[in-house]
Amino acid sequence: xxxxxxxxxxxxxxxxxxxxxxxxxxxxxxxxxxxxxxxxxxxxxxxxxxxxxxxxxxxxxxxxxxxxxxxxxxxxxxxxxxxxxxxxxxxxxxxxxxxxxxxxxxxxxxxxxxxxxxxxxxxxxxxxxxxxxxxxxxxxxxxxxxxxxxxxxxxxxxxxxxxxxxxxxxxxxxxxxxxxxxxxxxxxxxxxxxxxxxxxxxxxxxxxxxxxxxxxxxxxxxxxxxxxxxxxxxxxxxxxxxxxxxxxxxxxxxxxxxxxxxxxxxxxxxxxxxxxxxxxxxxxxxxxxxxxxxxxxxxxxxxxxxxxxx
Amino acid sequence: xxxxxxxxxxxxxxxxxxxxxxxxxxxxxxxxxxxxxxxxxxxxxxxxxxxxxxxxxxxxxxxxxxxxxxxxxxxxxxxxxxxxxxxxxxxxxxxxxxxxxxxxxxxxxxxxxxxxxxxxxxxxxxxxxxxxxxxxxxxxxxxxxxxxxxxxxxxxxxxxxxxxxxxxxxxxxxxxxxxxxxxxxxxxxxxxxxxxxxxxxxxxxxxxxxxxxxxxxxxxxxxxxxxxxxxxxxxxxxxxxxxxxxxxxxxxxxxxxxxxxxxxxxxxxxxxxxxxxxxxxxxxxxxxxxxxxxxxxxxxxxxxxxxxxxxxxxxxxxxxxxxxxxxxxxxxxxxxxxxxxxxxxxxxxxxxxxxxxxxxxxxxxxxxxxxxxxxxxxxxxxxxxxxxxxxxxxxxxxxxxxxxxxxxxxxxxxxxxxxxxxxxxxxxxxxxxxxxxxxxxxxxxxxxxxxxxxxxxxxxxxxxxxxxxxxxxxxxxxx
Numbered sequence: 001x002x003x004x005x006x007x008x009x010x011x012x013x014x015x016x017x018x019x020x021x022x023x024x025x026x027x028x029x030x031x032x033x034x035x036x037x038x039x040x041x042x043x044x045x046x047x048x049x050x051x052x053x054x055x056x057x058x059x060x061x062x063x064x065x066x067x068x069x070x071x072x073x074x075x076x077x078x079x080x081x082x083x084x085x086x087x088x089x090x091x092x093x094x095x096x097x098x099x100x101x102x103x104x105x106x107x108x109x110x111x112x113x114x115x116x117x118x119x120x121x122x123x124x125x126x127x128x129x130x131x132x133x134x135x136x137x138x139x140x141x142x143x144x145x146x147x148x149x150x151x152x153x154x155x156x157x158x159x160x161x162x163x164x165x166x167x168x169x170x171x172x173x174x175x176x177x178x179x180x181x182x183x184x185x186x187x188x189x190x191x192x193x194x195x196x197x198x199x200x201x202x203x204x205x206x207x208x209x210x211x212x213x214x215x216x217x218x219x220x221x222x223x224x225x226x227x228x229x230x231x232x233x234x235x236x237x238x239x240x241x242x243x244x245x246x247x248x249x250x251x252x253x254x255x256x257x258x259x260x261x262x263x264x265x266x267x268x269x270x271x272x273x274x275x276x277x278x279x280x281x282x283x284x285x286x287x288x289x290x291x292x293x294x295x296x297x298x299x300x301x302x303x304x305x306x307x308x309x310x
Numbered sequence: 311x312x313x314x315x316x317x318x319x320x321x322x323x324x325x326x327x328x329x330x331x332x333x334x335x336x337x338x339x340x341x342x343x344x345x346x347x348x349x350x351x352x353x354x355x356x357x358x359x360x361x362x363x364x365x366x367x368x369x370x371x372x373x374x375x376x377x378x379x380x381x382x383x384x385x386x387x388x389x390x391x392x393x394x395x396x397x398x399x400x401x402x403x404x405x406x407x408x409x410x411x412x413x414x415x416x417x418x419x420x421x422x423x424x425x426x427x428x429x430x431x432x433x434x435x436x437x438x439x440x441x442x443x444x445x446x447x448x449x450x451x452x453x454x455x456x457x458x459x460x461x462x463x464x465x466x467x468x469x470x471x472x473x474x475x476x477x478x479x480x481x482x483x484x485x486x487x488x489x490x491x492x493x494x495x496x497x498x499x500x501x502x503x504x505x506x507x508x509x510x511x512x513x514x515x516x517x518x519x520x521x522x523x524x525x526x527x528x529x530x531x532x533x534x535x536x537x538x539x540x541x542x543x544x545x546x547x548x549x550x551x552x553x554x555x556x557x558x559x560x561x562x563x564x565x566x567x568x569x570x571x572x573x574x575x576x577x578x579x580x581x582x583x584x585x586x587x588x589x590x591x592x593x594x595x596x597x598x599x600x601x602x603x604x605x606x607x608x609x610x611x612x613x614x615x616x617x618x619x620x621x622x623x624x625x626x627x628x629x630x631x632x633x634x635x636x637x638x639x640x641x642x643x644x645x646x647x648x649x650x651x652x653x654x655x656x657x658x659x660x661x662x663x664x665x666x667x668x669x670x671x672x673x674x675x676x677x678x679x680x681x682x683x684x685x686x687x688x689x690x691x692x693x694x695x696x697x698x699x700x701x702x703x704x705x706x707x708x709x710x711x712x713x714x715x716x717x718x719x720x721x722x723x724x725x726x727x728x729x730x731x732x733x734x735x736x737x738x739x740x741x742x743x744x745x746x747x748x749x750x751x752x753x754x755x756x757x758x759x760x761x762x763x764x765x766x767x768x769x770x771x772x773x774x775x776x777x778x779x780x781x782x783x784x785x786x787x788x789x
Contacts, residue, residue, distance in 0.1 A: 002561050003572045095537040099546040099556050153574075255575050307574040310560055 001100075001255070006157050007309035008097035013161025015090035016109070019083045020139040021169040021203070025051060026073050027132050028202040030125060033066060035195045045069035051169075051176045052081055067124075074122040074131065083135060084116045100154040104145035112138035153251055160247045160303065167240035167296050173203055174227050175289040178220075197223050204235040224285065225277040237292065241269045244299070251307075261302040268295055316720040317463045318734050319386060330464070332389045332783075335500050340384070340725065340732065348383070351493045352727045355381050358489050380776030381486060383493055386724045386737060386758045387501070390785030393754060396459070396467060396741070399650035401750045402641060404455050404743045407474055407628045409644040411451040415442045415624055425643050426636050431627065435681060438589060438624035440596050444613055447520045448747045451622040454513070455743045456480075456757075459651070461722040468654045468719065469637070470738065474628040475621060476586050479757040480742050481544040484509060484551075486779040487755070502784035506755035510551035512744055513584075517552075519747035520618045521581040530582040531557045531571060535591070535603045545586050554584075564607030567614040582618045583608075589623045631680040631714050632658060654719065660711040668715040669706065672699050675715045677706065690767060692718050721767055724778065726760055736761045738769050739780065754782035 029048040033041055045066050049056035052073065059079060060072050075084040091113045094106055115134050122128040149155045177200050197218045201207045206226055213232060214222050228237045245265040252258035280288055303309075317323060320337060322330045329337035359381065388396070413420050414431055415438075421428045431437055456477025458470040487506050491498065514530065521528035534545040536558050549556035555571065562580065563570050570577040585592065591601040593609040611617045627633060633640075635656040641649040657664035659677075668675060672691050679687035689702040706713055723734035741756035758778040759769035769775040 001574050002555055002557060003574050004558070004561050006574045098537065098542075099550050251574075257575060308572055308576075310572070 001153050003308040004310050005097045005100055006153070006307050007304070008093040009100060009154055009157035010161040010303070010309070011093045012090050012097070012109070013158040013163075014165040015086045015093065015161075016112075016139065016142055017162045017165040018081065018169070019086035019090065019112070019135070021166070022052065022073055022081065022083050022086070023132050023135050023139065024203045024205070025173070026070060026128070027136075028199045030070075030129065031202065032195055032199040036192060040192070041066050047176055048073070051172050053172060056081075070122055070128050074128065075116065075119045077120075084119065087112050087116055097154070102145065102149055104148060105142065108138060108142040108145045112142065153254055156247045156251050160244060160251070163240045163244040163247065164296060164300050164303070166235055167237055167244070168293060170204060170227055170235050170237055170240065171289050171292050171296070173200060174224060175286060175293070178224070178285045178289070193220075194218055200227075204233065206233055206235070209233050221277055221281060224280065228280065229272070229275075229277060238269075238272045241265070241272055245269045248303075255307075257306060259302075259306045261299060261306045264295070264299045264302050268292075268299070316734070316736070317461065317466075317722045319461070319722050319724045319737075321725075322464070333387060336385075336387055336497075339497060339500060345731065348727060348732075352383050355383055355489060355493060358492050359485070379482070380762060381489060382726050382735075382760055382762075382776050382778045383490070384725050384727055384732070385490065385494075385497065385779045385781045386739075387781045387783065390783050393782045394785075395465075395650070397752050399467070400457055400741060400743050400752055402645055402647065402650050403457065403469065403472070403637070404452065404745055404750060406637075406641040406644045407452050407455065407472060408450055408745060410640050411474075411622075411625055411628050412449045413644075414627055415444055415451075420640070420643055423643070425639050426633070430632055430636075434627060434630055434632070436626035436630045436633075438626070440609060441613070441622070441624040444622070444624075445615065446612075446622045447522055447615075447618050450520060450745050450747070452625045452628060453516055453520065453620045453622075453745050455745070456740045457651075457743060459739045459741070460654075460719055461739070462720055463722075467651060469634075469651050470654060471631070472629045472634060472637070473740070474625040475588065477740070477742065478541045478544055478586075479740055480509060481547045482757050482777050483742070483753075483755050483780070484547075486757075486777055490779045497781075501781060503781045504754035504784050506753050509742070509753045510548060512751050512753065513548070514552040514554065516744045516746040516751070517554075517582045517584055517618075517620055520620065522615050522618055523581055528581040529571075529578060530584060531555045531562075531580055533557055533559070533562070533583050533585040533587060533604075535587045539586075541586065548584075559587075559603050559605045562605045562608075564605060564611050567607070567611045567616050569605075569608065569611050569617045580617060582620060584620045589626060592619075592623060631656075631678055632660070635714060654716045657715040659706060659713040659715060664715070665706070665710045668713075669703060671715075672703060672706075674718060676718050677702060677713055677715045680712055680714055690718065693765075693767070718767070724758070724760065726762070726778070728762070728764070733764070735764070736767050736769070737778070755780050 025048055029044060033044045036044055042064050046057060049060060049069060056072070056079070060068055072079050073082055076082045077085065079085060091109050094101060094109045098106060112135060115131070115138060119131065122131050146155065146158060177196060197220060198207070201210055201223060204227060209230070209232060210223065210226055213226065213230065226233055226236065230236050231239055231242065233239060248262045248265050252262060315323060320329055320333050321327060410420065420426050421431060452474040454477060456473040456479065458473065459467050460470050461467050483506055517530040518528045531554055532545055532549040534542060534556055536542065539545070546556055557571055561571050563572065569580040569583070571580050587603050590597045592604040593606060594601045594604065595606045596609045609623065612619050612623070634653065635658055637653050638649045657668050659665045659668055668677065672689070673694070675691045677689040677691070689698060691699065721736040721738065724737050725732050726735035728735070737758050737760045739756055739758050741752055744751045758780045759775050760778050761767055761769045761774065762776045763774050766774065
């Protein structure tokens with residue numbers, strides 16, 4: 001396979017996943033916003049922007065409103081991480097790798113783009129929610145189309161991109177909640193704190209999983225346990241790490257290329273598996289998650305080198 | 311020129327009479343199939359194209375993301391005898407084209423012998439000086455030619471243009487057939503239609519046959535300008551069908567005059583490049599320095615004999631319209647025979663008498679840019695407005711050497727599905743001629759373009775043209 005094609009496929013996976021994650025993040029934030037006291041609205045949206053990272057908060061600027069933040073995250077062309085920009089970039093990459101995609105996969109990406117193409121404003125709360133629902137439906141179409149693809153390198157590179165992106169997103173989400181969320185004057189374990197943890201579960205579609213696995217009221221360390229260590233949750237860090245390592249191994253079997261990326265991926269998986277939530281809390285959640293995010297970025301660079309991405 | 315009824319390929323010269331000999335079956339099918347049924351099938355043609363995954367994506371334009379060129383379900387048919395005559399003429403012409411190009415970039419005997427004037431070749435914008443002296447494998451330059459033909463009578467075929475650079479449209483030939491098999495399956499039981507689906511394989515064989523290295527399994531790639539190109543769909547389609555990589559310039563590198571492609575497994579040596587980018591963009595070191603589509607050093611690798619380019623650079627000289635006017639002489643010079651396919655009578659406006667003749671009859675003639683294509687830069691006198699004619703007159707007087715003039719031909723018609731029912735519409739035809747190391751091959755079929763507007767002679771898709779399937783019947787049980 002051409003190195004450029006592999007890079008195109010990998011980035012389709014990353015951008016589509018990023019778009020879906022941001023969709024869920026906005027959805028959950030709208031929910032949290034409506035549960036929280038009105039005075040905390042801007043605080044709630046600032047934390048969503050912090051998850052997205054980069055200069056998001058600065059970009060949105062001083063005249064900060066919830067509506068401005070929603071626009072910024074959904075359709076702002078100036079925000080390279082807005083859903084619209086991610087889907088547009090995914091589609092550009094799909095065009096470059098068109099002959100490696102099934103008609104279904106291409107159409108799923110193209111349809112997602114069509115829902116966003118002419119939007120420069122997500123509308124009010126209702127409008128935004130409707131738009132997010134549409135995008136989620138299209139994202140499920142993309143997932144489904146991937147399932148039906150032949151299991152060859154094309155599929156594996158897209159999924160590898162998905163897994164690397166997913167690991168980054170989940171780690172950021174957890175880190176932001178842990179590190180900076182609770183506004184002053186709000187009590188740990190109070191209603192807002194509880195709502196925030198629920199929101200976080202919502203973003204990774206983990207409410208059901210939480211109830212099923214722990215059978216008790218929301219406890220921060222159990223949410224962290226779920227998001228980091230539980231294989232049952234597809235969006236957990238251990239799941240993403242395990243899938244990344246497995247996909248690299250498969251690609252290696254076919255292409256004959258194994259190297260630094262494989263080593264990094266396996267080492268990361270081994271370390272997560274050798275640890276548990278108690279150890280994590282002891283070493284400091286923020287430090288561990290920051291390290292994970294850095295290593296994920298390093299793995300991304302190693303993949304690009306190993307497969308000679310242009 | 312007096313305008314009589316044009317020749318119809320099904321009905322001959324009498325639209326209401328009996329069909330031409332050998333075409334009775336199709337006429338009966340047309341008669342027996344209820345109009346509503348045909349209408350239903352015509353309407354589902356677009357859906358069939360979409361569900362087959364055949365969409366001609368115009369990627370550059372977000373609004374018109376996927377467009378389908380109108381397809382007409384009534385086929386155009388060639389009898390075995392007609393096809394045999396056509397292919398003999400096509401093979402003769404393409405062999406002459408290759409001999410001519412080889413001569414022009416080599417010994418230039420045809421110029422020395424005074425058959426073609428030196429300036430029309432050497433001062434031609436299509437003449438590619440950097441490849442003079444090149445020795446492409448087997449002396450083949452134009453491996454893939456699309457020869458545009460028109461017809462005015464039962465036995466009158468004319469060559470309108472020789473496309474010897476990177477002719478496109480072959481994907482329509484293949485996909486129109488797929489659509490017909492789905493939409494009108496009974497026609498293939500009624501008529502012994504020769505299949506066209508071997509084309510991608512024959513093309514791949516052609517590519518492999520000209521590989522400079524015959525000692526190892528050749529690696530061939532298709533070089534595309536990328537997905538913004540309007541023919542990208544065809545590039546991707548053909549690469550897919552041939553099972554070869556679809557590459558862009560950035561996927562290739564030249565090292566010590568050897569071409570490599572960058573894959574996830576490492577560098578892989580490339581032997582044959584089926585390039586779908588124009589000469590001007592192939593190699594920024596030699597041609598356009600601002601080109602990012604090709605790759606630096608490609609031409610040196612080609613001249614060193616380490617890679618075959620299909621078609622070879624420099625073939626544009628053979629599809630220039632000024633050269634076209636010499637084709638009968640060129641064919642005679644290299645084959646020693648009279649040309650089996652006729653040229654359309656052509657006035658070269660660079661010659662004062664021809665210019666005078668043309669200017670006096672602008673309302674009757676077709677005037678074309680010598681290096682134009684796609685129906686642009688063209689005046690169709692009989693259907694042009696006064697203003698268009700006067701604008702063209704000015705352009706012609708300013709730069710006469712850039713134009714040729716031809717009579718307006720009464721192009722043949724084929725029954726076509728229109729909003730007013732089945733009606734005759736003008737067509738042309740582009741068969742694809744493959745020249746490999748040991749043979750010239752012509753798949754029995756091609757691209758029939760049809761001018762969907764009543765009376766229109768312009769078949770280009772950019773100007774209201776559509777396409778039809780082209781049936782070539784097997785000889786054993788004609789008709």
